[in-house]
Amino acid sequence: MSGYLVTILIFVGIAIMLGFALNLQWGTCGMVNFGLAGFFSLGAYTAALVALAGAGTLAATAAAALACAVGCALVATISVRLSDEYLAIMTLGFGEIIGLVALSEDWLTGGSIGLSGIPRPLTGLVADKNYEFLFLGLIIAVLIAIFITLELLLRSPFGRAVRAIREDDTVAATLGKNVISLRIKAFAVGGAIIGVAGAFHAFYLTYIDPSQFTATVTGYTFMAVIFGGRGSNKGLVAGAVIIMSLIEGTRFLKDAFDAIDAPQLAAIRLIVVGAGLILVLIYKPEGIASEYRLKSASFFPAADEKPAK
Amino acid sequence: MVAQVAFNGLITGLILALPAIALTLTYSILRFPNFAIGAMMTVGAYLAFVLNVLLHWPLLAAAVLSSIFLAAILSLADRAVFSPLRNRSSITLLVASIGLSFVLENVVRLIFGNTARSFDMQLGSVYEFGVIRANREQAFTAAAALTAMIAVYIILAHTSLGRAMRAVADNPSLAAVRGLDGEQVIRKTWVVTGLLIGASGVLAGIDRAIDPQLGWSYLISVFAAAILGGLGSPLGAVLGAVSIGVAEEMSTLVISPNYREATGFFAITVILLLRPQGILGTARLRK
Numbered sequence: 008m009s010g011y012l013v014t015i016l017i018f019v020g021i022a023i024m025l026g027f028a029l030n031l032q033w034g035t036c037g038m039v040n041f042g043l044a045g046f047f048s049l050g051a052y053t054a055a056l057v058a059l060a061g062a063g064t065l066a067a068t069a070a071a072a073l074a075c076a077v078g079c080a081l082v083a084t085i086s087v088r089l090s091d092e093y094l095a096i097m098t099l100g101f102g103e104i105i106g107l108v109a110l111s112e113d114w115l116t117g118g119s120i121g122l123s124g125i126p127r128p129l130t131g132l133v134a135d136k137n138y139e140f141l142f143l144g145l146i147i148a149v150l151i152a153i154f155i156t157l158e159l160l161l162r163s164p165f166g167r168a169v170r171a172i173r174e175d176d177t178v179a180a181t182l183g184k185n186v187i188s189l190r191i192k193a194f195a196v197g198g199a200i201i202g203v204a205g206a207f208h209a210f211y212l213t214y215i216d217p218s219q220f221t222a223t224v225t226g227y228t229f230m231a232v233i234f235g236g237r238g239s240n241k242g243l244v245a246g247a248v249i250i251m252s253l254i255e256g257t258r259f260l261k262d263a264f265d266a267i268d269a270p271q272l273a274a275i276r277l278i279v280v281g282a283g284l285i286l287v288l289i290y291k292p293e294g295i296a297s298e299y300r301l302k303s304a305s306f307f308p309a310a311d312e313k314p315a316k
Numbered sequence: 317m318v319a320q321v322a323f324n325g326l327i328t329g330l331i332l333a334l335p336a337i338a339l340t341l342t343y344s345i346l347r348f349p350n351f352a353i354g355a356m357m358t359v360g361a362y363l364a365f366v367l368n369v370l371l372h373w374p375l376l377a378a379a380v381l382s383s384i385f386l387a388a389i390l391s392l393a394d395r396a397v398f399s400p401l402r403n404r405s406s407i408t409l410l411v412a413s414i415g416l417s418f419v420l421e422n423v424v425r426l427i428f429g430n431t432a433r434s435f436d437m438q439l440g441s442v443y444e445f446g447v448i449r450a451n452r453e454q455a456f457t458a459a460a461a462l463t464a465m466i467a468v469y470i471i472l473a474h475t476s477l478g479r480a481m482r483a484v485a486d487n488p489s490l491a492a493v494r495g496l497d498g499e500q501v502i503r504k505t506w507v508v509t510g511l512l513i514g515a516s517g518v519l520a521g522i523d524r525a526i527d528p529q530l531g532w533s534y535l536i537s538v539f540a541a542a543i544l545g546g547l548g549s550p551l552g553a554v555l556g557a558v559s560i561g562v563a564e565e566m567s568t569l570v571i572s573p574n575y576r577e578a579t580g581f582f583a584i585t586v587i588l589l590l591r592p593q594g595i596l597g598t599a600r601l602r603k
Contacts, residue, residue: 037407039407039410039411041351041414085585085588085589086588088592089588089592090406091406091407092348092349092406092407092410092547093543093588093592095349095351095407095410096349096536096539096543096584097584097585097588099351099535099536100536100539100580100581100584101581103536103577103581104577104578104581107574107575107577107578110574111572111574111575222418225414226414226415226418229411229414229415233411270425270429270430271425271426271429273422273425274422274423274425274426275422275426277418277419277421277422278418278419278422278423278426280415280418281414281415281416281417281418281419281422282415282419283415284411284412284414284415284418285397285412285415285416285419288401288404288408288411288412288415289397289400289401289412292404292408
């Protein structure tokens with residue numbers, strides 16, 4: 008039972024990582040990434056291929072981050088001068104192409120069978136039966152590092168500039184911000200995080216195939232970001248935990264009703280995700296936590312107090 | 317050989333033209349790109365499948381009735397999903413549309429499973445024009461698509477609804493000041509696009525196997541067509557669709573057919589780099 012729990016927590020950890028990335032790209036910058044599943048698989052395949060080539064898992068993770076950052080930067084560069092709808096279709100298309108390549112190029116990706124025997128990080132350190140705990144610890148450490156980096160980034164001039172661009176790019180440009188370059192950079196940083204998530208996914212499962220990277224991934228990540236409150240990383244963690252519990256919960260439907268087979272279960276999950284996405288957008292658009300904002304009090308400590316007479 | 321492939325591309329283009337017009341109409345009236353358009357095509361194809369195969373209706377009658385059903389479903393979807401989000405940003409609406417896409421596609425999957433199906437239509441005569449051969453399905457497709465396009469043209473150019481739609485697309489506030497009921501125009505737009513998407517779903521089902529991914533596999537091409545034409549321009553959408561259709565079929569001569577879908581993406585990339593406003597459109601560029 009504790010093994011099952013650890014597995015779930017590892018998947019939740021990877022989902023949170025993807026959520027951090029989307030929260031930066033879409034939550035903070037307003038840049039929609041519908042190709043999330045595709046970038047995620049790009050990260051996983053890059054990490055798997057580099058690790059299988061014997062370069063070590065650290066180099067594999069770095070390669071995955073780099074590949075996804077470059078991919079995101081490329082897609083953003085092509086569409087960044089246009090309104091955000093164009094980025095949505097570009098990312099969707101790019102994601103589909105990654106899927107096509109993974110499925111068609113047998114010599115590189117193993118086609119529909121995928122890649123197996125992917126090495127895991129830090130294997131010699133503990134006994135095999137305790138390895139899952141070590142892996143979970145590693146994911147938590149990486150999540151904390153990403154969280155702190157993102158929070159610092161958000162509070163830096165860079166973070167304020169990208170949020171200003173999201174609200175009104177004309178005003179930001181008038182204030183001398185380089186709108187195009189800031190947006191591409193922010194999107195690429197998000198891409199790097201997706202790459203790391205992909206690498207951890209590949210390491211943990213030790214085998215990957217195209218069926219693991221479906222639209223479901225994109226759907227539940229969007230739901231986690233909206234539910235958590237766009238722009239808030241703390242809210243996102245809560246959102247991701249709730250959404251993943253909900254999705255894992257549908258697994259028990261299968262045990263309760265014999266008539267439901269695996270494809271139907273997958274369909275039910277996506278109906279839940281889709282309907283949830285719409286309901287949250289309609290009824291709880293601000294999510295459960297709000298974005299970090301500078302308040303006048305942080306500049307003028309006495310501003311909130313009543314003026315002395 | 318090349319002429320035949322180009323002809324097949326023309327037919328693919330005619331199939332793409334209907335959802336591309338629908339996409340461009342919803343984009344200009346409701347101001348968001350409808351990512352659920354693929355799933356809506358899938359629903360249209362399955363509605364016609366039920367009527368045609370399970371209830372043994374002739375395909376033409378099944379196509380007409382399923383398009384009407386789809387128009388009704390889209391009106392309900394608008395009431396449930398898009399109407400509560402009317403005053404929100406286009407990004408919110410497009411995320412909601414992908415949510416709707418998940419729901420529609422998977423309701424179909426839940427009911428019918430992943431098995432590929434096909435319509436019940438007689439195979440028959442092949443028409444020959446010099447080096448080009450057209451089969452019965454292609455003739456049906458061409459006739460149906462051209463009829464639908466002429467109908468849309470008449471609606472847009474010669475009816476009060478068309479005038480109202482063009483007015484709202486051009487400037488919603490001005491249209492409201494002149495006494496146009498924007499909500500009513502939106503509801504009627506969904507009916508028109510529902511009929512178009514329903515018909516295109518049936519045509520797609522004739523062209524390829526009917527499965528839950530049917531419409532999704534057209535999605536990139538439909539967007540490519542609408543963007544190439546210039547989002548917001550129905551005539552541009554037709555020109556864009558024919559170009560994308562021909563380009564896709566021609567691409568199979570040089571690259572593996574697995575990458576047919578990639579043609580649409582490649583086309584979008586080139587358009588955005590060279591002429592982002594498309595053939596007949598206008599787009600705002602960031603500096």
